[in-house]
Amino acid sequence: VLTQSPGTLSLSPGERATLSCRASQSVTSNYLAWYQQKxxxxxxxxxxxxxxxxxxxxxxxxxxxxxxxxxxxxxxxxPEDSAVYYCQxxxxxxxTFGQGTKVEIK
Amino acid sequence: EVQLVxxxxxxxxxxxxxxLSCAAxxxxxxxxxxxxxxxxxxxxxxxxxxxxxxxSSATYADSVKGRFTISRDNAKxxxxxxxxxxxxxxxxxxxxxxxxxxxxxxxxxGQGAQVTVSS
Numbered sequence: 001v002l003t004q005s006p007g008t009l010s011l012s013p014g015e016r017a018t019l020s021c022r023a024s025q026s027v028t029s030n031y032l033a034w035y036q037q038k039x040x041x042x043x044x045x046x047x048x049x050x051x052x053x054x055x056x057x058x059x060x061x062x063x064x065x066x067x068x069x070x071x072x073x074x075x076x077x078x079p080e081d082s083a084v085y086y087c088q089x090x091x092x093x094x095x096t097f098g099q100g101t102k103v104e105i106k
Numbered sequence: 107e108v109q110l111v112x113x114x115x116x117x118x119x120x121x122x123x124x125x126l127s128c129a130a131x132x133x134x135x136x137x138x139x140x141x142x143x144x145x146x147x148x149x150x151x152x153x154x155x156x157x158x159x160x161x162s163s164a165t166y167a168d169s170v171k172g173r174f175t176i177s178r179d180n181a182k183x184x185x186x187x188x189x190x191x192x193x194x195x196x197x198x199x200x201x202x203x204x205x206x207x208x209x210x211x212x213x214x215x216g217q218g219a220q221v222t223v224s225s
Contacts, residue, residue: 042215
């Protein structure tokens with residue numbers, strides 16, 4: 001089970017967002033991904049392998065962590081970062097998602 | 107450009123059946139594992155099923171096991187999800203997604219197909 005916190009984060013443009021994803025057991029090989037989903041759109045891969053940015057993703061997005069505790073950091077928030085962010089483990093079957101963190105830009 | 111386009115969604119009565127298709131283009135479809143993920147209205151992402159490159163191996167979430175069947179036609183570059191004995195809690199947007207090469211997760215997603223199960 002992946003548990004994300006907080007449920008909602010409300011921040012101003014330029015601030016830093018820190019999103020947490022905690023696994024109930026160690027994630028195999030740190031195969032932990034982060035996705036961004038905006039309303040009415042499909043999810044978009046941001047980070048894989050806990051810390052590697054996917055192709056074309058801004059360096060404002062960074063991932064860290066290992067084992068059971070992982071973090072997605074969005075530095076210098078921009079209005080377009082308003083979305084729901086999901087973590088996912090893909091190291092063991094079945095792949096599972098966290099419940100999501102909604103980031104609101106004030 | 108990688109593209110995944112779902113079709114076949116719609117309104118179906120409880121107990122009915124529906125087949126979703128996912129047309130792939132812009133990459134060598136036969137080289138990639140493929141997944142289906144769904145999202146109920148206002149809810150999070152839930153993994154549904156996956157299939158290997160040649161279609162010889164498939165895995166399902168417990169909630170759909172025995173009711174859904176994933177398959178693929180590599181000659182037609184198309185992924186399928188046959189859904190039967192549908193229930194109200196199967197109502198969701200269904201996304202097909204590609205597994206990236208080299209220990210990567212789902213790197214490309216389709217736009218989704220709406221499935222509504224209601225009488």
